[in-house]
Amino acid sequence: MNKSLLYVFETRPQFIILSVACVLAATGAAYWKAGTGNINPIYLALALVGAASAHASVNILNDYSDYKSGLDNMTCRTPFSGGSGFLPKKLLSPKAVLFFGLATLAVTVLIGLYLVYARGWQLLLVGIPGVLLIVLYTDYITRSPLLCLLAPGLGFGPCIVLGTYFVLQGYYDYTALVLSLIPLFFVSNLLLLNQFPDAKADRAVGRRHLLTLLTPRKNAYIYAVIIAGAYLTLAVGIYLKLLPPFTLAGLLSLPLAITTVGGVIRNSENIPSLVPFLGRNVIVILSTMLLIALGLFLS
Numbered sequence: 001m002n003k004s005l006l007y008v009f010e011t012r013p014q015f016i017i018l019s020v021a022c023v024l025a026a027t028g029a030a031y032w033k034a035g036t037g038n039i040n041p042i043y044l045a046l047a048l049v050g051a052a053s054a055h056a057s058v059n060i061l062n063d064y065s066d067y068k069s070g071l072d073n074m075t076c077r078t079p080f081s082g083g084s085g086f087l088p089k090k091l092l093s094p095k096a097v098l099f100f101g102l103a104t105l106a107v108t109v110l111i112g113l114y115l116v117y118a119r120g121w122q123l124l125l126v127g128i129p130g131v132l133l134i135v136l137y138t139d140y141i142t143r144s145p146l147l148c149l150l151a152p153g154l155g156f157g158p159c160i161v162l163g164t165y166f167v168l169q170g171y172y173d174y175t176a177l178v179l180s181l182i183p184l185f186f187v188s189n190l191l192l193l194n195q196f197p198d199a200k201a202d203r204a205v206g207r208r209h210l211l212t213l214l215t216p217r218k219n220a221y222i223y224a225v226i227i228a229g230a231y232l233t234l235a236v237g238i239y240l241k242l243l244p245p246f247t248l249a250g251l252l253s254l255p256l257a258i259t260t261v262g263g264v265i266r267n268s269e270n271i272p273s274l275v276p277f278l279g280r281n282v283i284v285i286l287s288t289m290l291l292i293a294l295g296l297f298l299s
Helices: 003-010 013-034 041-069 094-119 121-136 145-169 174-194 199-204 216-239 245-266 271-298
Strands: none
Touching: 003 041, 003 094, 013 041, 013 145, 013 174, 013 271, 041 094, 041 121, 041 145, 094 121, 094 145, 121 145, 145 174, 174 216, 174 271, 216 245, 216 271, 245 271
């Protein structure tokens, strides 16, 4: 494979679609509240690039840390977990991957600093926690079960959604807050489910998340509760008129979510049978966020 393509795939671009979906949802909310004329395309482009580079950075730095800790040699790699696999195969050097991860983080920070200057210091309320999540996630946050569960959702929900909304609107409000809670639930759940194949290896290198402490079956029920929380948040937001009725479109993914929950519970202790449901979970999250974004743009 061409070396430049290796760097592209090291970012795991198939997952960065999630950052794009979160930015689109926040943009839809800003469009609904203020109208298309108040959406600055330059600010939107910067928010999109900043979110994508932040997501790429955490993916790359996580890959580097997993290789250095020896975790990569113990994991059962799946299309949804276990990293890129480039470092164990010697396709990229650890030094190059570390530099690449820091470079993408620098892009995020520089964009963030410009947007703070252009839009206001209040952006730091989500920007600083976002950078800390990237820097501290693999080596520190994964040592705390609660933080490990919440950190991914905080990064994509409050950090990306609230941050994008503030950049476009110049303020925070309850619409943005409620909207940000939906990916908080979904993305925390995404990482929880993707930890099922890696639980044994994670335990061996000192990681402490729910899969290392509780049985797979108990974690499957936790997964079910969290995914219900995402849909309940959407329903409450619509009921309180913080989100428009058209965002009910997000509930179109509910049948797939229900069958996915059932599959996760049934196959929680059988990793090969569980892996297809990791893929369905990704579809549930992406489709829901994109449907919510569509509902907001149509409102």
